[in-house]
Amino acid sequence: MPELPEVETIRRGLTKRLIGQKLHHVTVLENKSFQVEDEDKVFLKEASIIGVRRRAKVLMIDLDTMYTLLFHLKMTGQLIFREADSELDDKRNFAAGHPTGSWLVDLPDRSTRVIFDFDNGARLFFNDQRKFGWIKLLPTSEVVKQKFMAELGPEIVDFTKEKIPAKISEKTYKEFIQRVRKHTKAPIKGVILDQKVIAGIGNIYADEGLWEAKIHPATPAQKLSDKDLRRLLRAVKNSMTRSIESGGSTMKNYVKSDGSRGNYLERFANVFRREGQACPRCGTEIIKTKVAGRGTHICPKCQKIEE
DNA sequence: CTAGGATCCTGTCAGC
DNA sequence: TGCTGACAGGATCCTA
Numbered sequence A: 001m002p003e004l005p006e007v008e009t010i011r012r013g014l015t016k017r018l019i020g021q022k023l024h025h026v027t028v029l030e031n032k033s034f035q036v037e038d039e040d041k042v043f044l045k046e047a048s049i050i051g052v053r054r055r056a057k058v059l060m061i062d063l064d065t066m067y068t069l070l071f072h073l074k075m076t077g078q079l080i081f082r083e084a085d086s087e088l089d090d091k092r093n094f095a096a097g098h099p100t101g102s103w104l105v106d107l108p109d110r111s112t113r114v115i116f117d118f119d120n121g122a123r124l125f126f127n128d129q130r131k132f133g134w135i136k137l138l139p140t141s142e143v144v145k146q147k148f149m150a151e152l153g154p155e156i157v158d159f160t161k162e163k164i165p166a167k168i169s170e171k172t173y174k175e176f177i178q179r180v181r182k183h184t185k186a187p188i189k190g191v192i193l194d195q196k197v198i199a200g201i202g203n204i205y206a207d208e209g210l211w212e213a214k215i216h217p218a219t220p221a222q223k224l225s226d227k228d229l230r231r232l233l234r235a236v237k238n239s240m241t242r243s244i245e246s247g248g249s250t251m252k253n254y255v256k257s258d259g260s261r262g263n264y265l266e267r268f269a270n271v272f273r274r275e276g277q278a279c280p281r282c283g284t285e286i287i288k289t290k291v292a293g294r295g296t297h298i299c300p301k302c303q304k305i306e307e
Numbered sequence B: 001c002t003a004g005g006a007t008c009c010t011g012t013c014a015g016c
Numbered sequence C: 001t002g003c004t005g006a007c008a009g010g011a012t013c014c015t016a
Helices: A004-018 A038-044 A140-145 A147-151 A170-180 A188-193 A203-212 A226-245
Strands: A023-028 A049-055 A058-063 A067-072 A077-082 A094-097 A112-118 A123-128 A134-139 A287-291 A294-298
Touching: A004 A049, A004 A058, A004 A077, A004 A094, A004 A226, A038 A067, A038 A134, A058 A140, A067 A077, A067 A140, A134 A140, A140 A147, A170 A188, A170 A226, A188 A203, A188 A226, A188 A294, A203 A226, A203 A294
Parallel strands: none
Antiparallel strands: A023 A112, A049 A058, A058 A067, A067 A134, A077 A094, A077 A123, A112 A123, A287 A294
């Protein structure tokens, strides 16, 4: 999916547009994407939005009915907000998540799964090409008790703050290290992708962080010192911070001034999807390989396996 | 308990 | 051009 910085970008963009909006109607085009019990649907009726939150890669929209809508965008989810009767390029509109042409066309299109209509005519589209993503509706007080939410590792820092904290707390470092130590043989990349170890790291920021920290992704977690792990967490945090501060993958950053489509990775990525290009640090050619079952980008000179 | 692989689904792209 | 297989910004489920 859309990783933590993208979900955080969505949270920021939707907060100012959704707070106070009253739901008029929900249209479900794909049942798999809308995992809501029939008896809970009454809590959507004429509900007003009172908050937009995020934990790890889960977006939460709080309603005044004491229920919360949960969104997981997985690999290809997008949220697209359109004001009533607006032109596609209206500045009040907003789109973020998996970057595709759906941001630039009339909706619904073939990957639209759920549509939220508001009283004032504005609409929120949940698009998801591969249908891995989901929307759930739970009593607000039950959200933290959900298995996935309850088992999540700590947030690296509070990325929801306008000014992202410069330092990771000692408590977070310690909890991260403690949870990494439950894994021995597994490659470090696979370990940091485990949401129970630390919340919110996905394939992009795993590769970016490992590159910045000069750690080979296939290094068995056991071989890394506490100092290595602290450096790695800092590096991931730096990469995520740069991404959020450049606006994540939003329509604004996807469409260039000449109307062509840009690549938001250009704004902060040093290795991700840059195979064949020069390592920004040493000039060696970046290669693509596979670690922990995922496509993995490394500089073979900067990142060597510790013996 | 951890580790590794298959799996959900649609679309795109490289290679024949 | 048309087909085929690999792969994709995630996480779960199954087996060993």
